[in-house]
Each structure stands twice: as C-alpha cells, then as structure tokens.
Amino acid sequence: MESASNSFVSQKSYHTFGLRSSLSSINAGADGKFRFPLGRAMAPELRNEPKLVHGEAGYVLEDVPHFVDYIPDLPTYPNPLQDNPAYSVVKQYFVNIDDTVAQKIVVHKSSPRGTHFRRAGPRQKVYFESDEVHACIVTCGGLCPGLNTVIRELVCGLSHMYGVSRILGIEGGYKGFYARNTVHLTPKSVNDIHKRGGTILGTSRGGHDTSKIVDSIQDRRINQVYIIGGDGTQKGASVIFQEIRRRGLKVSVVGIPKTIDNDIAVIDKSFGFDTAVEEAQRAINAAHVEAGSVEHGIGVVKLMGRYSGFIAMYATLASRDVDCCLIPESPFYLEGKGGLYEFIEKRLKENGHMVLVVAEGAGQELIAESMRSMDHEDASGNKLLLDIGLWLSQKIKDYFSSKKKMTINLKYIDPTYMIRAIPSNASDNVYCTLLAQSAVHGAMAGYTGFTVAPVNGRHAYIPFYRITETQNKVVITDRMWARLLSSTNQPSFLSQNAIEEAKKEEEPPTQLLEGENSTNHHDEELFSSANQPNFLSHNATEVAKKEEKPPTQLHEENGVANKPSGCCFRWCSSISAM
Numbered sequence: 332m333e334s335a336s337n338s339f340v341s342q343k344s345y346h347t348f349g350l351r352s353s354l355s356s357i358n359a360g361a362d363g364k365f366r367f368p369l370g371r372a373m374a375p376e377l378r379n380e381p382k383l384v385h386g387e388a389g390y391v392l393e394d395v396p397h398f399v400d401y402i403p404d405l406p407t408y409p410n411p412l413q414d415n416p417a418y419s420v421v422k423q424y425f426v427n428i429d430d431t432v433a434q435k436i437v438v439h440k441s442s443p444r445g446t447h448f449r450r451a452g453p454r455q456k457v458y459f460e461s462d463e464v465h466a467c468i469v470t471c472g473g474l475c476p477g478l479n480t481v482i483r484e485l486v487c488g489l490s491h492m493y494g495v496s497r498i499l500g501i502e503g504g505y506k507g508f509y510a511r512n513t514v515h516l517t518p519k520s521v522n523d524i525h526k527r528g529g530t531i532l533g534t535s536r537g538g539h540d541t542s543k544i545v546d547s548i549q550d551r552r553i554n555q556v557y558i559i560g561g562d563g564t565q566k567g568a569s570v571i572f573q574e575i576r577r578r579g580l581k582v583s584v585v586g587i588p589k590t591i592d593n594d595i596a597v598i599d600k601s602f603g604f605d606t607a608v609e610e611a612q613r614a615i616n617a618a619h620v621e622a623g624s625v626e627h628g629i630g631v632v633k634l635m636g637r638y639s640g641f642i643a644m645y646a647t648l649a650s651r652d653v654d655c656c657l658i659p660e661s662p663f664y665l666e667g668k669g670g671l672y673e674f675i676e677k678r679l680k681e682n683g684h685m686v687l688v689v690a691e692g693a694g695q696e697l698i699a700e701s702m703r704s705m706d707h708e709d710a711s712g713n714k715l716l717l718d719i720g721l722w723l724s725q726k727i728k729d730y731f732s733s734k735k736k737m738t739i740n741l742k743y744i745d746p747t748y749m750i751r752a753i754p755s756n757a758s759d760n761v762y763c764t765l766l767a768q769s770a771v772h773g774a775m776a777g778y779t780g781f782t783v784a785p786v787n788g789r790h791a792y793i794p795f796y797r798i799t800e801t802q803n804k805v806v807i808t809d810r811m812w813a814r815l816l817s818s819t820n821q822p823s824f825l826s827q828n829a830i831e832e833a834k835k836e837e838e839p840p841t842q843l844l845e846g847e848n849s850t851n852h853h854d855e856e857l858f859s860s861a862n863q864p865n866f867l868s869h870n871a872t873e874v875a876k877k878e879e880k881p882p883t884q885l886h887e888e889n890g891v892a893n894k895p896s897g898c899c900f901r902w903c904s905s906i907s908a909m
C-alpha cells in the first residue's frame with residue numbers, strides 16, 4: 332500500500348493549460364479533421380454542448396471530447412502496438428479514424444442515417460509516451476460481478492499493450508481520492524482477482540466532492556482516470572471531466588459503465604448482467620423445488636432492479652419455471668378481476684404450485700399506499716426502497732388464509748446480495764476484457780470525457796451526457812415483454828386504455844431485437860491478453876495477411892452470415908465489438 336502523501340509523482344509532461352491558451356485550438360477536432368461552427372464566444376466543448384458532426388443523408392456523429400479541443404500543439408507518438416508480436420498477424424489492427432458506429436441499425440430505405448458514435452479501438456497515433464502515463468482506477472456505487480475483471484484488464488492492457496507501469500488503485504470509491512490511501516497495481520498483483528467477487532479497491536456511495544477529487548488528481552500528477560460505475564458514477568465522471576477541462580489539464584477521464592440492473596442508456600448491456608441472470612436461476616430453481624414439493628406451494632423470489640426489471644425479465648424467460656414476473660415498469664394490482672390474487676388462485680388450482688419473481692422496484696406505489704411512505708434516500712441520492720418481497724409474501728398469505736380460507740405454503744427467497752457478490756461468468760469475463768482494452772485505447776489516443784461500451788455489438792466512445800440523460804428501462808409495449816407475457820401467461824395488469832397510452836409514450840421499438848448483432852473474431856485480443864507466442868513464422872504471418880480480407884470487410888460479412896437464429900436474447904452475440 333502506498334499512502335496518498337508519498338505516492339510517486341513524475342513531473343514529466345504534465346500539461347496544464349489555462350482556458351485562455353486552450354481557446355486557440357478550439358476549431359480542430361480530435362483527428363484534426365472536423366471543425367465546429369465559428370463565430371461563437373466559446374467553443375462548444377468548453378460549454379458542454381454536444382460535439383456534433385453532420386454528414387450526408389442525415390448522418391450525425393455525436394463525438395467525444397479530445398485533448399486537441401482545448402490543448403494546443405500536443406505531440407503525438409506512434410502506437411507501440413505496431414511492434415507488438417501479438418498484433419503483427421492482424422492486417423488492419425488500427426481503427427480507421429473515420430469509423431463510427433450507428434446507434435440504430437434497423438432502418439428503412441428512406442430512413443435518415445441517424446446518430447453515430449466514434450468507434451473504439453487502437454489508433455495509429457497516441458498522445459502519451461509509455462513512461463509519461465500515470466493512470467488511476469476507481470470503482471463506485473453498488474457491487475456487480477466483473478468489477479475485478481475490469482480492474483485486472485485495465486492494468487494488464489495498460490501494461491502489456493502500452494508499457495505503462497504507473498497505475499494507482501483509488502480505494503473506497505470517489506471519496507477515496509481525498510480521504511483514503513492508494514494502492515500500486517501491477518499485472519502480478521491483479522493476476523487472480525477476476526476469480527473473486529466484489530472489487531479489490533472497495534466502493535462507496537456519496538462523497539463526490541468535485542474540486543477535492545480534481546485537486547487530488549492534479550496533486551498526484553495522474554493523467555488517465557478510469558472510473559468504473561453506474562449512472563450516478565457516470566454523472567460524477569462527467570463533472571470531474573468538466574472541471575479538468577476547465578483547468579486545462581491533459582488528463583483523460585474515461586467512464587466504464589457498471590450496473591447489475593442493466594439500466595444504463597444507449598449501450599447494449601452492462602457487464603455482470605449475464606452472470607446475474609445465470610445466478611438468479613439457482614434461486615428460481617430452489618423456489619420451484621420448494622413450491623412443487625408441498626400442497627399449494629408458492630415460491631417468491633426477489634431480484635435486483637431498482638428502476639428497471641431486466642434481471643427479473645431475463646431470469647424469467649431463461650427459467651421457464653416462473654408463473655409470474657413483476658417489474659417496476661409494469662404496475663400491477665392485487666384484488667379483483669385481472670389482479671394478482673385471482674391469477675395465483677387460478678395457477679394453484681391448475682398446477683398445485685407456482686413461482687413468482689419480483690424485481691425489488693416493483694409495486695412500490697402499492698406498498699406506499701398501505702404503509703406510511705418513507706421518502707428516504709441513500710448517500711448517492713437513490714431512493715431507498717420498501718421490501719416488496721416481504722410485503723407481497725405477507726399480503727398473499729393474509730389473503731389466502733383470511734379471505735379464501737385456503738392453506739398455502741409460501742417460501743420467500745431473497746438472493747439479491749448473493750447474486751451481486753459473485754465473480755463474473757466466462758461470457759462476462761470476455762466482455763470485461765474487451766471493455767477495458769477499448770477504454771485504454773481511447774485514453775491513449777487522447778480522447779476524454781467519454782463512456783466506453785458496445786452499441787449494436789461494436790465498442791464505441793459515447794459522450795457522458797448521452798449515458799446520463801436517461802435510464803434504460805424495459806419497454807412493456809416491446810416484443811421482449813410480450814414474449815414474457817406469452818411464456819408465463821400472466822395477466823398484463825393493463826387496461827386497453829393504458830396499453831394505448833403506453834404505446835404512445837414509448838419510442839418505436841427500432842432498437843435491437845434478437846439475432847441482429849454479429850459475432851466477430853477476437854483472436855488478436857486473446858493472443859495479447861494471454862501474452863502467449865502466436866506460433867507463426869514471419870512468412871506464415873505475411874501469407875495469412877494476404878489471405879485474410881481486411882477486418883472491416885470480415886466484420887460486415889459476419890454481420891450477415893453469422894446471424895444467430897432462434898436466440899431470444901437481444902445481445903447474446905453482442906460482445907464482439909471493437
């Protein structure tokens with residue numbers, strides 16, 4: 332462990348440019364290509380306005396900030412990856428600077444091309460020399476499977492791909508910047524951490540003091556900040572970035588989206604979600620076994636999902652043992668025709684038992700009606716929820732014993748923290764690896780103020796505001812919720828009027844549906860992450876390069892040829908990216 336006061340600080344190349352000097356370069360875009368409207372008092376990127384580039388046929392690039400937007404005359408260096416043997420087999424390893432990723436891929440003949448994001452991946456030129464980089468990593472908010480994998484892969488990516496050796500772990504979330512010690516991270520020290528749940532750095536809610544955090548970054552001469560966390564964390568990262576840019580610092584601020592609830596907007600999915608859905612099966616199985624072993628058995632399982640019911644929805648679809656799934660997005664009622672009690676009674680009569688999955692944020696308004704609502708918040712300002720699982724279990728017991736005089740046998744299982752605290756599964760581990768590598772490539776290339784994530788199966792750099800302006804929610808008028816309703820045959824709890832209203836409110840479902848993503852080859856990343864020899868002679872490499880088509884073509888072909896069929900998860904193949 333290293334204390335904040337004695338951390339090693341290099342004086343080399345730590346740029347601090349005042350606002351005045353930064354204004355001289357405001358019309359040059361990230362790659363010196365794009366230009367912003369002239370004749371304004373201050374550049375858009377200094378006023379937190381979107382950095383938009385318009386192209387033909389309604390094409391819009393929602394670009395991310397870059398050092399050259401506010402720091403003039405920065406030197407660039409060749410990317411050290413060009414001499415890395417793991418990557419020498421790849422014909423076009425570096426991403427074309429004009430590559431962008433479409434936000435919507437379901438289009439019609441006459442559709443405008445729409446919003447795009449900058450494609451993630453390694454660039455030919457970088458804005459840091461290896462020994463100049465002083466990186467730090469922080470984890471904030473609730474736990475999520477995969478946090479340790481992302482930390483590991485950031486450290487290994489920085490070290491193995493870019494020769495960076497100065498990497499600090501900030502302990503205990505945002506407040507750790509100014510109130511806790513730091514820990515020096517090396518590939519050796521993080522070697523096994525992906526096998527453990529939680530985060531080796533610790534985490535916290537609250538404690539976001541922007542100026543103290545940026546002072547700490549500046550004092551320690553940190554120039555790459557990797558911030559792993561959910562929607563709240565990304566809001567915090569955004570204000571840190573704004574302050575850093577206001578001070579004119581050459582410090583890259585990179586957000587890595589983490590949320591077990593999968594409630595972050597724009598992105599395909601967040602890491603840990605797959606693991607959570609898988610682990611939830613164990614609780615659902617247990618509930619099913621318990622319920623099926625007794626007369627009129629009811630198994631109730633509570634899953635996480637404060638404002639979004641994705642875990643509950645996917646766990647239900649995956650299990651096939653669930654009779655009813657309740658989520659925050661779909662209000663329900665208990666009594667009367669079409670209500671929950673009526674449905675439970677029907678299922679018990681038909682099957683003798685039933686399983687109910689409830690997301691923690693579901694039915695909060697119902698509990699609030701029957702209990703005195705406590706409008707409490709946690710340290711980060713998130714609403715503290717009343718326990719729907721316990722409350723609902725009690726209501727069901729009361730109803731059947733006093734109103735129906737029917738003996739039921741209800742078992743309530745709350746596996747929420749057990750699900751959140753496990754290590755990530757194989758699929759999430761690969762996802763975390765690619766995510767961390769994309770983050771490192773972006774920072775090395777001089778981009779800043781962005782969140783990295785897959786969009787339609789390709790990793791992209793997304794401006795913070797796009798991630799934080801809305802939350803991802805289950806669309807109850809979309810096909811996936813309809814699939815769930817049809818698989819459980821539960822009531823929709825909606826009147827015809829409410830359905831019409833919901834349809835009007837929701838965006839048309841032009842987002843990804845099943846099987847629309849492509850699977851791509853990632854052998855190059857795998858060679859690099861294992862640091863193994865590629866066992867190819869120079870000749871073989873050259874021959875392979877001639878035989879292969881450039882990766883962009885390959886990707887496109889795979890997009891058509893490798894469409895998975897019959898897969899019900901919209902992002903099942905979307906971990907390809909980059």
Ligand SMILES: Nc1ncnc2c1ncn2[C@@H]1O[C@H](COP(=O)(O)OP(=O)(O)O)[C@@H](O)[C@H]1O
Nearest residue numbers: 472473536537539560561562563564566567711
């Ligand atoms: N609007 C905001 N501005 C700045 N910091 C924020 C904001 N919202 C949350 N944070 C900070 O982000 C961190 C994590 O937020 P939290 O909501 O607990 O988790 P998550 O990031 O997983 O949503 C906390 O330290 C919190 O203080």
Ligand SMILES: O=P(O)(O)OC[C@H]1O[C@](O)(COP(=O)(O)O)[C@@H](O)[C@@H]1O
Nearest residue numbers: 472473561589590591592635636637
């Ligand atoms: O008890 P804690 O640590 O506040 O966490 C509970 C909350 O964490 C969550 O997993 C979401 O966490 P984040 O906001 O950190 O993504 C919710 O599902 C749950 O309500």
Ligand SMILES: [Mg+2]
Nearest residue numbers: 472561562563
């Ligand atoms: Mg959150």
